Amino acid sequence: PWAMPVALGPVGATGMYARRGEVQAARAASRAGIPYTLSTVSVCSIEEVASHASGALWSQLYVLKDRGYMRNALERVTH
Numbered sequence: 001p002w003a004m005p006v007a008l009g010p011v012g013a014t015g016m017y018a019r020r021g022e023v024q025a026a027r028a029a030s031r032a033g034i035p036y037t038l039s040t041v042s043v044c045s046i047e048e049v050a051s052h053a054s055g056a057l058w059s060q061l062y063v064l065k066d067r068g069y070m071r072n073a074l075e076r077v078t079h
Contacts (some may be wrong), residue, residue, distance in 0.1 A: 001056075002034050003032060003033030003034055004033070007034050007035040007036070007056075007058065008028075008035070008036045010040070010042075010050060011025075011039055011040055012039045012040075012041040013039070013042065014039070014042065014043065014044075015043025015044050015077065019049075020036060020044055021042055021044070022042045022049050023044065023049055023052045024041075026038070026053035027052055029053070029055055029056075030053055030054040033055065034055070034056075035041055035055060035056035035058050036049075036053060037059065038058070038060065039060050040062045040073075044057040046077055052064060059077040065066075074079045
């Protein structure tokens with residue numbers, strides 16, 4: 001279902017390099033017909049990126065000891 005067998009990988013704090021960088025990258029990936037992977041340490045929220053991405057959206061998740069954080073992160077990426 002993708003245009004080519006590649007995806008944009010997670011880059012931490014993309015939004016620090018360009019205004020709403022994660023949203024811009026997700027839009028570019030959608031236009032190219034490839035998945036975009038949102039970094040755990042992104043500036044833009046998963047909700048904001050998802051609202052602008054029309055293609056496949058993946059999410060990187062670092063496993064941490066804080067179970068509450070992990071539960072919340074998993075709930076956010078599955079909705």
